[in-house]
Amino acid sequence: MAPPTSPLHGVDPATEQIATQIFDYVLQRIRMSPPPLDGPRPAAELRAATGPMITDEGLGYERAFGLFRDVLAPACISSDHPRYLAFVPTAPAEAATLFDLVVSASSIYGDWWLEGAGAIYAENETLRWLASLAGFPDTAGGVFVSGGTAGNLAALTTARETWRREHGRDRPIAIAAAPSAHSSIRLAAMVIDVPIVTVAPDPRGRLTGTALRATIEAAHADGLDVMAIVATAGATNTGIVDDLAGAAEAATEYGAWLHVDGAYGCAALASTIGRPLFRGIEAADSFVLDPHKWLFAPFDCCALVYRDPGLAGAALTQHAEYLETLDATAEWNPSDFAIHMTRRVRGLPLWFSVTAHGARAYDVAVSRGIELAQLAARAIEASDHLELVMEPELSVVLFRRRGWDAERCQAWSDEALADGLALVVPTVHDGETMFRLCFVNPTTTSSDIDAVLAAMR
Ligand SMILES: *Cc1c(COP(=O)(O)O)cnc(C)c1O
Numbered sequence: 001m002a003p004p005t006s007p008l009h010g011v012d013p014a015t016e017q018i019a020t021q022i023f024d025y026v027l028q029r030i031r032m033s034p035p036p037l038d039g040p041r042p043a044a045e046l047r048a049a050t051g052p053m054i055t056d057e058g059l060g061y062e063r064a065f066g067l068f069r070d071v072l073a074p075a076c077i078s079s080d081h082p083r084y085l086a087f088v089p090t091a092p093a094e095a096a097t098l099f100d101l102v103v104s105a106s107s108i109y110g111d112w113w114l115e116g117a118g119a120i121y122a123e124n125e126t127l128r129w130l131a132s133l134a135g136f137p138d139t140a141g142g143v144f145v146s147g148g149t150a151g152n153l154a155a156l157t158t159a160r161e162t163w164r165r166e167h168g169r170d171r172p173i174a175i176a177a178a179p180s181a182h183s184s185i186r187l188a189a190m191v192i193d194v195p196i197v198t199v200a201p202d203p204r205g206r207l208t209g210t211a212l213r214a215t216i217e218a219a220h221a222d223g224l225d226v227m228a229i230v231a232t233a234g235a236t237n238t239g240i241v242d243d244l245a246g247a248a249e250a251a252t253e254y255g256a257w258l259h260v261d262g263a264y265g266c267a268a269l270a271s272t273i274g275r276p277l278f279r280g281i282e283a284a285d286s287f288v289l290d291p292h293k294w295l296f297a298p299f300d301c302c303a304l305v306y307r308d309p310g311l312a313g314a315a316l317t318q319h320a321e322y323l324e325t326l327d328a329t330a331e332w333n334p335s336d337f338a339i340h341m342t343r344r345v346r347g348l349p350l351w352f353s354v355t356a357h358g359a360r361a362y363d364v365a366v367s368r369g370i371e372l373a374q375l376a377a378r379a380i381e382a383s384d385h386l387e388l389v390m391e392p393e394l395s396v397v398l399f400r401r402r403g404w405d406a407e408r409c410q411a412w413s414d415e416a417l418a419d420g421l422a423l424v425v426p427t428v429h430d431g432e433t434m435f436r437l438c439f440v441n442p443t444t445t446s447s448d449i450d451a452v453l454a455a456m457r
Contacts, residue, residue, distance in 0.1 A: 014060075014061060015061075017061070018061040018062075018065065021061075021065060022065070025065075025069065026097075026098075026101065030094045030097055030098070033443065034078075034081050034082050034083070034443075035078040035080065035081055036074065036078060036081075036420065037077060037078055037081045037083070037084065037417070037420045037421075037422070037423065038073070038074050038075065038076060038077055038078055038420075039075070039077055039417050039418065040075055040076075040077070041075045046071065046072070046075060049071045050067050050071055050072070053067065077417075077423060080092060080441060081423070081441075082441050082443045082444040082445065082448050083421065083422035083423070083424075083444070083448050083451070083452060084422070084423045084441070085422060085423065085424050085437040085438055085439065085444070085452065086423045086424055086425040086436070086438065087425070087438065088236065088264050088290075088293045088294070088438050088440065089293075089438060089439075089440050089441050090292055090293065090298070090299065090440070090441075091296055091440055091441035091442065091443065092292075092296055092297060092298040092349070093296040093297075093353040093357070093365075095349075095352055095353040095356050095357065096296055096297050096298055096349035096350060096352060096353040097298050097349070099348060099349045099352035099353070100298045100349045102348075102352075103344065103345055103346070103348050103349065106119075108344075108345050109342070109343075110123075110334060110342075110343040110344055110345040110346070111333060111334055111335035111340075111341055111342060111343050112326050112330065112333045112334075112335065113326075113330050113331045113332050113333055114326055114330070116334075116345060117331070119345040119348055120332060120334060120345070122347070122348060122351045122355075123143075123144055123334070123345060123347035123348065123351060124141060124332060125351070126303075126347050126350055126351040126354065127140075127141060127142055127143075127144070127303055127305055127347070128140075128141075129354065129359065130266075130269070130289060130303050130305060131305050133269040133270055133275070134266070134269055134278070134281045134282060134284075134287060134305070135281065135282030136282065136305065136307055137307065139307075139308070139309075140305055140306060140307050140308075140309065141305070141306065141309040141332070141337070142286075142303065142304040142305040142306050142309060142312070142337050142338075143304055143334040143335075143337040143338050143343075144301055144302065144303055144304070144334075144343075144345075144346050144347035145302045145304050145338045145340065145343075146300045146301075146302060146340075146346075147263070147290060147292070147300050147301075147302045148182065148184060148261065148263025148264075148288050148290050148302050149184035149187065149188075150302065150304075150338060150339065150340070151263070151288035151302045151303075151304035151338070152182070152184050152185055152188045152230075152259070152261055152263075152288060153184075153187070153188040153191060153192075153339060154304055154312065154316060154337070154338035154339050155259045155285075155286040155287075155288065155304065155306070155312075156175065156185075156188045156189070156192055156194075156228060156230075156259060157188075157192055157315060157316065157339065158257075158286070158306065158311055158312045158315040158316060159227060159228040159257035159259060159285070159286075160173070160192050160194060160227060160228070160315075161311075161314070161315035161316075162257065162311045162314075162315065163225075163227035163228070163257070165314070167225070167227075171223065171224075171225050172223060172224050172225070173194055173224065173225050173226070173227040174194060174195050174196065174197045174219050174224045174225070174226050174227070175189050175194055175195070175196050175197070175226070175227070175228045175229070175230060176196070176197050176198075176199050176212060176215050176216060176219070176226045176228070176229045176230070176256070177196050177197075177198065177199060177207070177229070177230040177232075178198070178199045178200075178201045178205070178206070178207035178232065178242065179198060179201060179205075180201060180205045180206075180207070180232055180235040180237065180238065180240065180242075181196075181230050181232050181235075181261065182232065182235075182236055182261055182263065184261075184263075185230050185261060194227070194228075195224075197215050197216075197218075197219045197224065197226065198215070199211050199212050199215045200214070200215070202243075204238075204240050204390065205235060205238055205240050206240055206241070206242050206243055207231055207232070207242040207243060207247060208242075208243040208246050208247075209243055209245070209246020209247060209249050209250050210246065212229060212246065212247060212250040213250050213253075216250065216254050216256070226254060226256050227256055227257060228256055228257040228258075228259060229247055229250065229251050229256050229257070229258050229259070230259050230260075230261055231243075231244055231247040231258065231259070231260050231261070231284075232260075232261045232262075232265075233260050233261070233262040233265045233266055233277075233278055233281065233287075234262075234264060234265035234268075234277075234393060234394045234396070235265075236263075236264050236396075237396070237398075237427055237429060237436065238390065238393075238396055238398060238429065239264075239265065239373070239392055239393050239394035239395060239396030239397075239438075240390075240393050240394075241265060241277045241278065241393060241394065243280070244260060244278060244279060244280030244281050244284070245279050245280030245283075246280070247280065248280045248281075248283035248284060251283070251284075251285075252283070257285045257286070258283065258284045258285050258286075259284065259285060259286045259287065259288075260281050260284045260286070260287035260288075261287075261288055262278075262281075262287050262288060262289045263288050263289065263290040263293065263302065264290065264293050264294065264394075264438075265294075265394050266278070266281075266287060266288070266289035267289055267290075267291070267293060267294035267295040267366055267440075268294070268366055268369075268370065268394055268395075269281075269289070270295065270359065270362045270363055270366045271363055271366040271367040271370060272363050272367065273367050273370055274366065274367065274370055274394065277393060277394070284307065285306065285307050285308070285311075286304070286305060286306045286307065286312075287305055288302055288303065288304050288305075289302070289303045289305075290302045290303075291303060291347075291350045293440060294366060294369060294395070294440040295350060295362070295366070296350075296353060296362075296365060297346075297349050297350040297353070298349055300346065301346045301347065301349070301350060303347070304337065304338055306337065309337055312336070312337045312338075313336040313337060316336060316337060316338060316339060317333075317335075317336040318335065318336075318341060364442075365442045368439075368442035369394070369395035369439040369440045369441075369442065370392075370394060370395050370439075372395065372439040372442075372444055372446075372449065373392040373394070373395040373396065373397050373437070373439050374392065375446050375449055376392075376397045376437055376439070376449045376453075377391065377392050377397050379446075379449055379450065379453055380397065380399045380453065383453060384402075385401060385402055385403075385456060385457055386399050386400065386401055386402065386453060386456065387399060387400045387402055389429065389434060395438060395439040395440060396436060396437070396438050396439075397436065397437045397438075397439075398427070398429055398434055398435070398436050399434060399435055399436075399437075400432075400434045400435070401434075401435060401456050405433070406426065406433035409426040409433055409434070409435065410425075410426055412455075412456065413425045413426060416452075416455060421451065421452070421455055422448075422451075422452045422455075424436075424437060424452055435456075437449075437452070
């Protein structure tokens, strides 16, 4: 046998042993119900606990893995904990998490059909499922990108390039969005250097067709063409879904691109009880949906879908001499549809889980988030120390703790995390500090909700 040429490669007995240890760890981690909530520690403490990690000689598998298991992992919050109810939690299906290991082990280059045909085909079938839930035509398509932020940027860049191709570059352009649009929309607008004109929200904070028309007309009078409309479905802070049908009508009337940011909420398209809220999305030009939020995929995974993916390809395809050979064989090159090149086939964990479990199981699991929000809202209404701020639409619940100011809310939140009870953080809505719960984890129970609400007494 030839001597090994790389000290990093090959499976020797030590590798076999660490493999067993890692598989055992993974199995234990996904069996934990619940996993420890855990929490952050200052870098100085972590440094003291780990000692030097990267050395000339290496620490060996045993010590390196021990550092992760005993020091680093406990300094990370488990976002799949059933009482992680802040921000937007995650709750990957075990099948999806396990399949992520297969993706890692398979060295599949996810950007060109030449290299990743089988995996890309499976990802595209999964995108087709999501597109069909939105009522998009069979010709719709896109790509799985890292997150809603990346997806929104690619969609708005495509919108701008499409506009310029049709209308030239002479008149200044703008994007219309409501104040509830996600921060990543403002970031994307900054990157593509197109200002946002703000659409006055209705009393529930929604963007409506009527207000949108007024904004577009006012912008026009100021010499600005609204080239794109961003509607949110639903807003991260409130869970409220914009008037998508109204936005779609205005978009058609003014020739603007309609992008629906459903990074959090569009997963509810998979829910029979959630789907009616999205009426009008079928007329959008693009949408994003993060399976790592409410569709039970591990981080990181965003479905970016275009009605006409050819427009994205025209705007975003990279051209280089060394890539020319790829176009000849291309059935579908995912690199052409967003701002990236090398890409993990991050849609496969979702593909595996939905293929194995079926869409009906997804309906049940997503619907559970909506039901939990209803349970929480009713429990809040029935209590005397809490006050519901608005009726939940999807799976976000906003409420006040009577008599607590911002500082008291934050102190309670810090304590709840330190005690391992829950991750529930204050938010600001209409200038007021209050609490917010976001349900996507179907393993959260009504007792979890009761425990959190009771601790606020
Ligand atoms: C979470 C979220 C985003 C950002 O998505 P990432 O995956 O974190 O990049 C964008 N829009 C909305 C509405 C969101 O909820």
